[in-house]
Amino acid sequence: MLIGIDFGDNDFNITVRAFLKLFVDSSIVESHPKNVTKENILKIWNECFYGIYLITQNGFGYQTSIEDEKWLKKHLILKERHIYLGQECLDRISQDNNCEFTCIETDKGEIFNS
Numbered sequence: 001m002l003i004g005i006d007f008g009d010n011d012f013n014i015t016v017r018a019f020l021k022l023f024v025d026s027s028i029v030e031s032h033p034k035n036v037t038k039e040n041i042l043k044i045w046n047e048c049f050y051g052i053y054l055i056t057q058n059g060f061g062y063q064t065s066i067e068d069e070k071w072l073k074k075h076l077i078l079k080e081r082h083i084y085l086g087q088e089c090l091d092r093i094s095q096d097n098n099c100e101f102t103c104i105e106t107d108k109g110e111i112f113n114s
Contacts, residue, residue: 001029004084004092004103005045012076014100017111018056020046020104029106036106038083049076067084 005016009068023044028035050073054060063072084092091102093114104111 001033001106002084002086002089002103003036003041004089004100004101005042005078005084006092007020007078008050008082008100009075010059010099012053013059013102013113015049015053015076018052019049020102020111021109022052024104024106024109034054038085039081041083042078042080051077062097086095 003020005020006011009015023029023041028040033062050069053072053076058064063069084101084103092101093103093112095101095114097114101114102111
């Protein structure tokens with residue numbers, strides 16, 4: 001299965017890649033594949049993206065003020081239109097997206113950008 005996120009800003013590619021890896025390693029994908037839905041992906045992303053950003057991309061090295069945190073939390077919210085599954089990923093990855101689109105193949109864990 002392919003799962004993709006079109007974030008619209010390649011500056012956060014590290015965060016998106018880390019989220020997809022974590023999601024693929026989760027019990028959702030392994031034990032409950034029928035629950036791999038756009039709605040569930042969004043719910044999990046919108047609950048944990050800021051922590052993933054801090055751990056994988058920021059390291060508390062910059063943009064750590066309360067104002068920066070508020071801006072990032074608003075900027076990193078995704079909507080259903082940003083999530084792609086299966087054939088939608090193949091259609092999207094064939095386009096030049098300035099590395100704003102990232103998808104992962106759940107069986108092998110391979111990540112692709114376009």
